[in-house]
Every structure is written in C-alpha cells, then in structure tokens.
Amino acid sequence: MTDTDLALLDLLSARLGSGHVIRDPAAMESYLTEERKLYRGAAMAVLRPGSTEDVAFAVRACAKAHVAVVPQGGNTGLVGGGVPHKGIVLSLARLDRIREVDAFNATITAEAGCILKTVQDEAEKVDCLFPLSLASEGSCRIGGNIASNAGGTAVLRYGNMRDLVLGLEVVLADGRIWNGLKGLRKDNEGYDLKNLFIGSEGTLGIVTAAVLKLFPRPKARAVAFAGCASPHAALALFESLRRQTGDQLTAFEYMPRFALEIVLKHAAGAVRPLAGDHAAYALIELSSPDPEIDLSKRLERVLGSALEAGIVEDASIAASEARNAALWHLRESLPHVQRIEGGSIKHDVAVPVSRIADFIVAASAACEQALPGVRVCAFGHFGDGNIHFNLSQPVGMDKAAFLAQWKRFNRIVHDIVHGMNGSIAAEHGVGLIKRDELARYKDPVALELMKTLKVALDPQNILNPGKVVALGADAPPSLPVAQ
Amino acid sequence: MTDTDLALLDLLSARLGSGHVIRDPAAMESYLTEERKLYRGAAMAVLRPGSTEDVAFAVRACAKAHVAVVPQGGNTGLVGGGVPHKGIVLSLARLDRIREVDAFNATITAEAGCILKTVQDEAEKVDCLFPLSLASEGSCRIGGNIASNAGGTAVLRYGNMRDLVLGLEVVLADGRIWNGLKGLRKDNEGYDLKNLFIGSEGTLGIVTAAVLKLFPRPKARAVAFAGCASPHAALALFESLRRQTGDQLTAFEYMPRFALEIVLKHAAGAVRPLAGDHAAYALIELSSPDPEIDLSKRLERVLGSALEAGIVEDASIAASEARNAALWHLRESLPHVQRIEGGSIKHDVAVPVSRIADFIVAASAACEQALPGVRVCAFGHFGDGNIHFNLSQPVGMDKAAFLAQWKRFNRIVHDIVHGMNGSIAAEHGVGLIKRDELARYKDPVALELMKTLKVALDPQNILNPGKVVALGADAPPSLPVAQ
Numbered sequence: 022m023t024d025t026d027l028a029l030l031d032l033l034s035a036r037l038g039s040g041h042v043i044r045d046p047a048a049m050e051s052y053l054t055e056e057r058k059l060y061r062g063a064a065m066a067v068l069r070p071g072s073t074e075d076v077a078f079a080v081r082a083c084a085k086a087h088v089a090v091v092p093q094g095g096n097t098g099l100v101g102g103g104v105p106h107k108g109i110v111l112s113l114a115r116l117d118r119i120r121e122v123d124a125f126n127a128t129i130t131a132e133a134g135c136i137l138k139t140v141q142d143e144a145e146k147v148d149c150l151f152p153l154s155l156a157s158e159g160s161c162r163i164g165g166n167i168a169s170n171a172g173g174t175a176v177l178r179y180g181n182m183r184d185l186v187l188g189l190e191v192v193l194a195d196g197r198i199w200n201g202l203k204g205l206r207k208d209n210e211g212y213d214l215k216n217l218f219i220g221s222e223g224t225l226g227i228v229t230a231a232v233l234k235l236f237p238r239p240k241a242r243a244v245a246f247a248g249c250a251s252p253h254a255a256l257a258l259f260e261s262l263r264r265q266t267g268d269q270l271t272a273f274e275y276m277p278r279f280a281l282e283i284v285l286k287h288a289a290g291a292v293r294p295l296a297g298d299h300a301a302y303a304l305i306e307l308s309s310p311d312p313e314i315d316l317s318k319r320l321e322r323v324l325g326s327a328l329e330a331g332i333v334e335d336a337s338i339a340a341s342e343a344r345n346a347a348l349w350h351l352r353e354s355l356p357h358v359q360r361i362e363g364g365s366i367k368h369d370v371a372v373p374v375s376r377i378a379d380f381i382v383a384a385s386a387a388c389e390q391a392l393p394g395v396r397v398c399a400f401g402h403f404g405d406g407n408i409h410f411n412l413s414q415p416v417g418m419d420k421a422a423f424l425a426q427w428k429r430f431n432r433i434v435h436d437i438v439h440g441m442n443g444s445i446a447a448e449h450g451v452g453l454i455k456r457d458e459l460a461r462y463k464d465p466v467a468l469e470l471m472k473t474l475k476v477a478l479d480p481q482n483i484l485n486p487g488k489v490v491a492l493g494a495d496a497p498p499s500l501p502v503a504q
Numbered sequence: 505m506t507d508t509d510l511a512l513l514d515l516l517s518a519r520l521g522s523g524h525v526i527r528d529p530a531a532m533e534s535y536l537t538e539e540r541k542l543y544r545g546a547a548m549a550v551l552r553p554g555s556t557e558d559v560a561f562a563v564r565a566c567a568k569a570h571v572a573v574v575p576q577g578g579n580t581g582l583v584g585g586g587v588p589h590k591g592i593v594l595s596l597a598r599l600d601r602i603r604e605v606d607a608f609n610a611t612i613t614a615e616a617g618c619i620l621k622t623v624q625d626e627a628e629k630v631d632c633l634f635p636l637s638l639a640s641e642g643s644c645r646i647g648g649n650i651a652s653n654a655g656g657t658a659v660l661r662y663g664n665m666r667d668l669v670l671g672l673e674v675v676l677a678d679g680r681i682w683n684g685l686k687g688l689r690k691d692n693e694g695y696d697l698k699n700l701f702i703g704s705e706g707t708l709g710i711v712t713a714a715v716l717k718l719f720p721r722p723k724a725r726a727v728a729f730a731g732c733a734s735p736h737a738a739l740a741l742f743e744s745l746r747r748q749t750g751d752q753l754t755a756f757e758y759m760p761r762f763a764l765e766i767v768l769k770h771a772a773g774a775v776r777p778l779a780g781d782h783a784a785y786a787l788i789e790l791s792s793p794d795p796e797i798d799l800s801k802r803l804e805r806v807l808g809s810a811l812e813a814g815i816v817e818d819a820s821i822a823a824s825e826a827r828n829a830a831l832w833h834l835r836e837s838l839p840h841v842q843r844i845e846g847g848s849i850k851h852d853v854a855v856p857v858s859r860i861a862d863f864i865v866a867a868s869a870a871c872e873q874a875l876p877g878v879r880v881c882a883f884g885h886f887g888d889g890n891i892h893f894n895l896s897q898p899v900g901m902d903k904a905a906f907l908a909q910w911k912r913f914n915r916i917v918h919d920i921v922h923g924m925n926g927s928i929a930a931e932h933g934v935g936l937i938k939r940d941e942l943a944r945y946k947d948p949v950a951l952e953l954m955k956t957l958k959v960a961l962d963p964q965n966i967l968n969p970g971k972v973v974a975l976g977a978d979a980p981p982s983l984p985v986a987q
Contacts, residue, residue: 125858199949206888207854208927216699237747264720267793268751310750371690375608405689444691466682471695477960
C-alpha cells in the first residue's frame, strides 16, 4: 500500500470511524468473493459509511487519490458486478432507513442499503404491494436491485426495477450529490437522469436512496398448472390468457418436462401437479385488488376454451392457498434441484415474446446436437420472453469436463439469441461475466455511446472499473479464472 | 447566406432531391411558427428526408458545416421546442412507414413521422390498443411524442410515452445511426440509452423509428361523473377507487365548478351531468379486456360506499356508449371553451398525488389574492398529480393587461409547486418557454449533469440548440417576445 493510500484510509477513518474502515483480511473476506465463488477479488479496505454525506465524502476523497470505488449492496449478484479487483469496496449496508411511506402517493422512499424484504414488509403495513420479488429478497438490497435493474417473477405485471423507480439520490464520481428524490408520475423537467443510473451497475454513480412505486395489494388470486404438447402450444396459451385477462395475469412461468422431473425427484415435498406427462408446463397466476372477483372461475373459463381448442392437454386450478403455494414450490425449487443434478452451464437471455418458443426449440436442438446427452433445462419468465436457458450435464459425464465447455455453449446459445434480435443479459446484468460477450454482440454505435457516457460521468474511471464496459489497460479478465 | 451554407444546400439537394430542400419563404412558413403563434422562427431551409439514411446524411453534412439542425414532427408542441432560430429544420414527416406489427410480442415498429392516430389504428386492426391519447392525435407524430415524452389522458393506466417505448433508432449529432430497435421486455445489456433520448426534445439525437408497446384492447368500460365538496374529497375518492379497482381505473380527470360552468356555457351539445352544483368534479373511467366483467356494477359499488362515507355528494354512471361520450365531451371541450372565455395564463405542473388537493387549494388562494377576480381553471390528470393550472382573466379586464402578468403568475404558481417537490414541466416539456424557469428551479447538480450529457453527445451544440438547456452565447430568448 502506498503512502497516498494510507493517508486516504486515515482520512476516511477519521470521518467514518475506524470501525467502519475494515482492513482485517478475515473481516473483508465476505466482501471480496461472491456467492458462487466464481470470482475472488482484492481491495485495500471495505468502507461502511452511514449516510449519503459520508458516501459523498468517501467518493470525493477516493477521486482525489485516484482510487477505485466498488459499491456493494447485499453482494447477491450473479455476474461478478460487485467483486473488486483493486481500490476500496464501499458497502451501502448501513444506509438502511425507510425515509418515508406515502400511501396516498403510493410511494416509499428507501435508502440503498434497505433489504428488499424490508421494503416489501413496510409496503404491506399500509396495505400496499411493493412488487419486486426475487429468490434473494431476504438479503439483496434496494441499491443493488436498482444498480442491476433487477427482474424476477412479477415483471410480467409490474415491470422491472426500472419501472418501479420514480426518483433517485446518487453520489457522482467526483462526490457531488444529485438529489432527484421526486415521487412524481409525470415530470418532463429535462433529461431523464435516473434511468442512466438504473442498471449501470455502479459504474456511473452510486445510488444512495430511491423513491419507489407502490401498488394496491392484491386481495384475490388464482393459480393453475397447465400441461402443453410443446413450447409453441405454451405460447398460444400465454397469448390467449394475456388477451382475455389483461393485467390480472401476474405470472406465466415455463418449465419443460425435464425440469419438472428433477423437481419431483429432488425437492422436498414436491407433489406431481397433473396426472399425465407433458412436454411443456406453465405455472399461471391471476391476481386482483378486488376481493370480490372470482379469478378461479375466470381462469377456468380461459383454460376450458384452451382445452377445447387443443392448446392445453391438461390443467389444474389450485383450490386453496396451500395448493397455490405447492404449485409455486415446484417453480421455486428449480435453481436448487439443478445443483443436485450436477453441473450446469447457464444463460440468462431474452427474445421477443413472439419468438420465445422458436428460441427454445432451436437452441435446444443446437445444444443437443453439440453434445449428445446434454439435458436442456430452459425455464423461467416466458411471458417476458426471458428464459434461463440452462444446460444440465449428461448423465455420467465428468462435471469439470462439462463445465469446460462453457464458452462453446455460450457461443451456440448467444448466436441464436442474437439472430432473433434478443438480449444476452436479460435480468442479471453484465458485470464481469458478460462484459466481453457484450462487446462481441452489442451494436457498435451503442457500445461507443456507452463509453462516451462512462467517460463523461466518470472521467477518471474510478467507479466500479472494468465492469459492463472495459476502459483502460488494467481491467480485470471477464470470465472467471476457473473457465 | 454564406458560400458554405449554399454549398451545404446544394449537397443536400443532390442527395434528397431539390423538392425536399424547401427554401421558398411561403412554403417554409408553417415550419417556422407554432400553433399558438407565440414564437416566430428563422431557418435557411426545411429538409424533408425520406429515410433514416438520408436523415443521417443530412445531419453529417450539417455537422461538418457547423449548421444547426432543428428536428420537427407534427409541429404541435406547446413549448416552442420545434421552432428554429437558425440553421435548418429537419422534418421527419416523410418517414411515415409502419415497419412491423407483431401482435404476439404486442409491439408495433413505427417510423418517427407516423401520425399518432395511424399507430392507434394499426394497433386496432390486430385487436390491440396503443394507449397514448392526446388532443392533437390526428396531426402529432410519433417522433415528437417520443422527443417530448408525451402524456395525455391514459397515463394513469398505461404510463407516459417513455413507458410505451421498447426500442429506438436514433441519428446522433455526428450522423452515426444507433439501431436500438429491440422489442424486448427485459434487456440489461448495459446502459439504458433509449431513455436518454426520450424526452430530450431533439437536443441529444434525432429519433427516426421506435418499437412501441401494445396492450389488449379493452372490451368493457364504464364512465361516471362525480361531484365532490372539495379537491380533498376528490382525492379521497381517487384513493378509494385506486385501491379497489387497481388497473381497471383508466382515467380520473378533475375539473372545478368554474370549468364545468364555462363548458356548459360555450360547448356545443354539452349537457349538465348532475342535477346539483358541486365545488369539484371527477370524470372516472374503468376499463378491462374482459368483455364479461360488469364494470358499471363495480363502479356503482365503489361510488355507493363513497356516497355513504360522505366523500362524494352525487354521482352518475353512464348507461350507454353515447352517454360515455357525452361525459368525455365535457372534459375534452375545456381547452376550447377557455379560449372563448378570454385570455389564459397557463401552467402544466405536477406534484405528488398526495399533495394535489393541497396544491390546488394553495395555488388558487395565492392567485386569487394576487389578482382579485381572476378565475382559476385548474383541471386535468388528477390521478397522475398533473394539473393544468390555468387562470382565466377577470371579467371585464383588458386581455393584454392580464397576459402581461404571465411572469408574475408563473412565479407564484411555480414557487408553490417547487415547495411541494413538484415539476414545473409535467407533460408538455421544456422547449423554449420553460428553459429559463427550469434553470431557476432545477437542482443545480441535475442541471450540471444535463449540460455534461449535452456536451458529451452533441459537442458542437448543433441539435436543436437553445432548447431545454441554454449553451453558448447565441441561444434564443426563452419567453416569447410578446411577454
């Protein structure tokens, strides 16, 4: 560590308190690695400022010392976006106040370090819904949800995190604070600054607080499980539901036969949802704030017509909240049971909804041809055109030998996505793991624009350097060393 | 005109055809003024390119010659954003192709010059809805709707234009074309470029085409007119409707007693909607894609409870489509009848929905105190927190003497909006008319960020110079010369 670095840490300790400038390697460990242990980072210290002003102070000091700042929320990201390779980690965890709940404006103002579940709970206290819902909701933090423009299972009805943010407070690369905490439904006062920071993964500014949208809490829901003969039949079912139920359609999650089989094999308490066996399944949920509406009857009518039309082979509508939960359990167990089933090569991709069945068929065939015996586990947010196109290793194959084909399968799958004008980074972000893939597939003018914006807003390249776009010679490698 | 200018026009004539480089003063006239004749512009020519490539060619040529380019759609804007003060006008009117309709993806790809009504009609052909709805929908163009992030009467349910755009094609300040025409519901491939251009009023790039969202076409609707004792009672009614009907609530438009009185006095065919007289009125619409749902019954139940609770004094639910139209006619006649009633000083402002009644009461009192006899006509998109806070001249006062107080009333009203953390430019944009007001009220860091972005994306300041933010010494004056 240089004298300048030491002087910086002394300055920060004086302002934040030495207990909030962590330098002990053991205490830093959880900030330097991520959940799946794909990357191992390095940093000179971890800062835990307790206020927006202290975040601004720290960034200003780092900017003066030309030291990189890697912002971190709950460190639950899946693309290596929060892993440092130099400089300091700035944890937002202590900025965890709910600043305001305004039920009449249907907004909540939360600091970046608030756990997602806390925001959901605060909304419920005023009989409202904050709809963002993710597997990591008990530990991920709002700032990270904003930085990564998080998706999840409620996007079909409520949109991505981007759609749920009305205003932001952001610390810029030179330590200035932009206060854009407005809770307005209409605001055309110049350029849209907030969307520039949302989804920029901490590379353009550090979000310290946000005004988030709330919705009326649903008072009625109906859940069904349907079996179809093919992904194309599932698409026809989705289209029919969307047209007839509009915004009551809250979820349409897809899984193929293989996915249901491994859930039934490995997941505790999983119960077969339909008597027969089908090529493609959909988990469907309708909901409404109107407690008097009979959504089961509505679902029965639409599914009945789909049965008659030959779109659906069989369907079952849950008759109780316990049964609703049992059907959701099948879907939610998928990430877990895939791990039990062996190695997985994963893709988080999106195509236009009209192409989603074509994509599943084409990508499955290409992968099965490339490696006979590979088992396609393509599941997820079908109604958003977003599929987690995961590949489970062939039975009996060596796990490491299978995972060594990661880049080869990326190329096969991403080429098909690209050919359908899709996205190779649908809801998990770019971070490190997709940075070089993005450089390969993204429209060159778009990439140039991204670099122009990065240079304009962070001319020293100190905010989360090397993530999303690589600038400078010392950017860390994109793929994990293990690959 | 300099030799360089003449050479530029020759070059453009050779590429676009001389018929599409208009230099005749009479033919240029409609491009140099705007509807309300508040501004009178000047330009050396009007270009009418017929393709994205020709737009790019023209911008590249202008950039080389350091000549300003003012993009123009239907020229229906209300803030002087399309009025040139130098350089050339670039009309997008000939880029009017619908490139694709994808009903399964629920998207339409339209060029910037498409009339809004054309897009609505194309959507309807595939039994879908394109929800943007404005008074000027028969002549405004999609590119202008995007550049101004247009609002209108369907925002409560479907959002602003920003929320309806999935992808863009944009010609940049140096003539490069960014092709971002993706129709994806989820896409985290790096920075959000599209929202930077949406609402930037042609100052950062020229939109040439867009992928727009479609929705299931509503198959049922119910419309009601309610009378309340105060703006606060109207807010309680809105909140009650929102909670109980969720997304069925498509419109909640407000008007005070004075507004209904001048409609009944001047509008052809206007019929009194309720027997009695009330301080505040709301036009309410529920809609749903489900043809079997009984929305009138639902509305009756919610309004019945509101009557019992004393929130509503009287209400009437339309019993036919003809009667629905008659109620909407009352609201839609308002801009017209205000003109008949004399001079108006107008404000297009928004506050958090929870403050909207406070705002109406406070701003009305302040204006009435400032000029006894002034008649407040505060109406509009109450459910979005967006009010057209218009002032009709006192009876018998000289119109010019009243309009001479424009700046004084701006200060009174905008100070109150600012104090409530609101927006002084809610849905019409900034353009010229609010540019200097914006510089007064906007967070200074936000203004600096806007200038940083403008300089990064348009370093020569040739795209619609002087609008939204003033850079350089030769920016045109903000307020109309008449003020």
